Amino acid sequence: MSETLANGMIAQLKPQKNQLDERGLLRYGKMLIDGEWVDALSGKTFESRYPGSGEVIAHVAAGDAADVDRAVKAAQRAFTDGDYRKMNGADRGRLLWNIADLMERHIEELAELETLDNGKPLVESLKVDLPQSIACFRYYAGWAGKTTGETIETNARANAFAYTLREPLGVCGQIIPWNFPIQMAAWKLAPAIACGNTVVIKPAEQTSVSLLRLGELMMEAGLPKGVVNIVTGFGETAGAALVAHPGVEKIAFTGSVEVGKLIMRHAAGTLKKVTLELGGKSPNIVFADSNLELAAKVALMGIFFNQGQMCTAGSRILIESSAREQFLEVLAGRAAKMAVGDPLDPKTRMGSLVSEEQMNRVLGYVEKGKAEGAQLLSGGGRVGTQGYFVTPTVFDNVSNDMTIAREEIFGPVASVITFNDAEEALRIANDSAFGLASAVWTTDLKKALTFARGIKAGTVWVNTYNMTDNALPFGGYKDSGFGRELGSAALDVYTQTKTVYIDLN
Ligand code: NAP
Ligand code: MG
Numbered sequence: 001m002s003e004t005l006a007n008g009m010i011a012q013l014k015p016q017k018n019q020l021d022e023r024g025l026l027r028y029g030k031m032l033i034d035g036e037w038v039d040a041l042s043g044k045t046f047e048s049r050y051p052g053s054g055e056v057i058a059h060v061a062a063g064d065a066a067d068v069d070r071a072v073k074a075a076q077r078a079f080t081d082g083d084y085r086k087m088n089g090a091d092r093g094r095l096l097w098n099i100a101d102l103m104e105r106h107i108e109e110l111a112e113l114e115t116l117d118n119g120k121p122l123v124e125s126l127k128v129d130l131p132q133s134i135a136c137f138r139y140y141a142g143w144a145g146k147t148t149g150e151t152i153e154t155n156a157r158a159n160a161f162a163y164t165l166r167e168p169l170g171v172c173g174q175i176i177p178w179n180f181p182i183q184m185a186a187w188k189l190a191p192a193i194a195c196g197n198t199v200v201i202k203p204a205e206q207t208s209v210s211l212l213r214l215g216e217l218m219m220e221a222g223l224p225k226g227v228v229n230i231v232t233g234f235g236e237t238a239g240a241a242l243v244a245h246p247g248v249e250k251i252a253f254t255g256s257v258e259v260g261k262l263i264m265r266h267a268a269g270t271l272k273k274v275t276l277e278l279g280g281k282s283p284n285i286v287f288a289d290s291n292l293e294l295a296a297k298v299a300l301m302g303i304f305f306n307q308g309q310m311c312t313a314g315s316r317i318l319i320e321s322s323a324r325e326q327f328l329e330v331l332a333g334r335a336a337k338m339a340v341g342d343p344l345d346p347k348t349r350m351g352s353l354v355s356e357e358q359m360n361r362v363l364g365y366v367e368k369g370k371a372e373g374a375q376l377l378s379g380g381g382r383v384g385t386q387g388y389f390v391t392p393t394v395f396d397n398v399s400n401d402m403t404i405a406r407e408e409i410f411g412p413v414a415s416v417i418t419f420n421d422a423e424e425a426l427r428i429a430n431d432s433a434f435g436l437a438s439a440v441w442t443t444d445l446k447k448a449l450t451f452a453r454g455i456k457a458g459t460v461w462v463n464t465y466n467m468t469d470n471a472l473p474f475g476g477y478k479d480s481g482f483g484r485e486l487g488s489a490a491l492d493v494y495t496q497t498k499t500v501y502i503d504l505n
Pocket of ligand 2: 235
């Protein structure tokens with residue numbers, strides 16, 4: 001395995017000289033603390049690899065509790081004094097807008113780093129993740145300075161005047177996953193800054209590089225030092241230290257249910273506010289009266305986009321029995337034609353899973369599906385021996401109590417479940433520990449609205465799938481977590497309300 005970019009697949013990118021270090025690896029490896037690029041105090045680093053080939057692309061600082069402490073103190077200083085304190089809402093809005101402009105100017109470079117980090121197709125990084133992330137910064141640029149309080153008539157006494165202020169929380173700890181590294185950062189950083197908070201953010205160990213480059217661009221955009229600090233490292237050390245630190249007011253987390261529960265327990269010690277976005281097992285319900293061709297096409301996108309590594313993945317496809325044959329023919333036919341390929345090739349639509357560990361997890365679920373009696377319609381295996389490529393996999397004859405219908409696989413595995421009527425469809429859909437997203441395909445308005453009312457999930461799509469929008473609240477019911485990101489709803493979780501009471505006697 002090559003140790004230098006020059007010899008490896010990544011040479012295709014012809015990275016600019018200033019992107020490489022003396023070893024020929026990407027130079028993004030230092031952490032951003034108080035406006036400075038620093039190594040971990042321990043001096044430790046870890047290797048970051050390109051999932052498409054397994055090659056080392058960077059050596060990244062392994063931050064731990066001592067580095068988190070430095071970062072939190074810098075964020076506290078930035079919150080209480082310094083240039084950030086002097087900025088009004090309009091200034092913060094301009095700052096967010098500047099960040100978006102710089103991201104746009106460097107969109108190709110950021111998209112390549114995102115693909116090198118994560119293994120997703122370059123075209124997705126370039127045409128979906130980056131544009132949506134840029135739009136997110138612009139969306140919150142518009143909100144900065146527009147939060148309002150209320151004047152409220154008092155009840156206890158007439159001769160008083162009262163109003164509320166919406167104030168930032170202070171230092172926010174943000175812990176993000178590897179599936180959409182830049183976009184998950186945008187969803188958390190933009191509203192936090194719009195509301196005037198400061199941040200310590202920890203990327204997933206698999207995907208630190210693109211966020212470090214974004215950090216450089218944020219500083220170039222005029223971000224005062226200490227407002228955003230990036231601590232790279234492992235969840236059990238850097239992440240846990242952020243959750244335990246008394247100087248952190250809030251933890252915003254996206255990731256697994258298991259770690260979400262752990263974070264909530266450990267945040268209790270310092271009574272931090274917590275918001276959790278924890279994935280799902282989302283039902284995508286197709287009624288016989290819908291446009292089956294379109295429903296099948298979109299269902300594939302709903303499960304195979306980003307190699308299925310999506311919290312909203314439509315991993316349970318529910319089909320009405322009378323349309324089953326027709327639907328499956330299109331679904332399986334199209335799935336069989338979806339080829340995995342080199343993530344860096346602009347023609348590739350399915351790339352590599354993020355890591356060997358994730359690939360083995362996914363293949364383990366495929367074996368479990370077979371063992372429990374589901375019928376494999378397509379895919380189900382690894383492709384090649386380099387990188388972590390898995391063929392788009394469709395299981396039929398799945399019953400909702402099988403492991404592949406209950407647990408989040410986080411990979412390209414669809415479970416097809418058949419139902420007979422609307423009532424049964426809703427019952428199966430709700431028979432899950434999760435409740436993040438859902439969809440219903442029908443031309444019957446009554447069916448659609450009844451489903452939208454009955455489903456226990458944070459998002460319902462009708463005749464579409466995976467349409468997130470920076471303006472719309474996003475988050476879970478049940479084990480999918482709580483708190484909402486995006487939209488004006490995110491302003492609620494990055495501010496607190498102060499009541500001011502003035503006695504006029
Ligand atoms: P994970 O462990 O929940 O990781 C998410 C983030 O939490 C990462 O930044 C991780 O850091 C950090 N973390 C881990 N342990 C922590 C701790 N004790 N305290 C504080 N932070 C901690 O998820 P994963 O291991 O990458 O993936 C496992 C499964 O989780 C996936 O197969 C999938 O089912 C689910 N998942 C869901 C989402 C989602 O969008 N909802 C995203 C990713 C994964 P390190 O990466 O450095 O450990
Ligand atoms: Mg983990």
